[in-house]
Amino acid sequence: MPKPRVHIATDHAGMELSAHLVSHLRGRGFEVVDHGPAEYDPLDDYPAFCIKAALAVVADQEAGTHALGIVLGGSGNGEQIAANKVKGIRAALAWNLDTARLAREHNDANVVAVGGRQHSVDEATTLIEAFLAEPFSQDERHVRRIGKIAAYEASGEIVE
Numbered sequence: 651m652p653k654p655r656v657h658i659a660t661d662h663a664g665m666e667l668s669a670h671l672v673s674h675l676r677g678r679g680f681e682v683v684d685h686g687p688a689e690y691d692p693l694d695d696y697p698a699f700c701i702k703a704a705l706a707v708v709a710d711q712e713a714g715t716h717a718l719g720i721v722l723g724g725s726g727n728g729e730q731i732a733a734n735k736v737k738g739i740r741a742a743l744a745w746n747l748d749t750a751r752l753a754r755e756h757n758d759a760n761v762v763a764v765g766g767r768q769h770s771v772d773e774a775t776t777l778i779e780a781f782l783a784e785p786f787s788q789d790e791r792h793v794r795r796i797g798k799i800a801a802y803e804a805s806g807e808i809v810e
Contacts, residue, residue, distance in 0.1 A: 661696035664722030730763035
């Protein structure tokens with residue numbers, strides 16, 4: 651499978667990590683789209699940046715382009731929550747290699763959230779690389795479960 655287009659967004663707490671990842675991933679042959687912010691502002695509000703990145707992932711996927719997203723912040727929690735408000739996004743907070751890989755393998759997560767204040771640059775880079783490299787298993791039970799989540803998202807009805 652070809653490398654995904656990567657949409658990345660952050661807040662002020664993840665800017666250093668974001669700049670590193672943009673450069674690092676481009677150096678590894680990824681097309682990276684940076685959704686901001688463009689400059690450091692300690693009072694910035696991350697939701698707009700993360701939602702724009704998530705919207706871009708969905709738009710690419712709907713257009714048939716393989717795309718994944720990265721959202722960064724101090725903890726990654728708020729950024730994950732913001733991204734998950736976009737219909738079609740399954741954003742997962744990764745804090746170790748297992749959670750990064752399983753987000754893709756079992757949940758077909760299309761956005762990963764990482765806390766820039768929770769990991770060294772090297773650790774965070776390893777988590778991101780693991781997420782981007784891991785394919786979705788296509789296991790029937792995982793497909794079924796994701797389908798139930800999507801059904802709820804579309805209709806508001808719980809499928810048992």
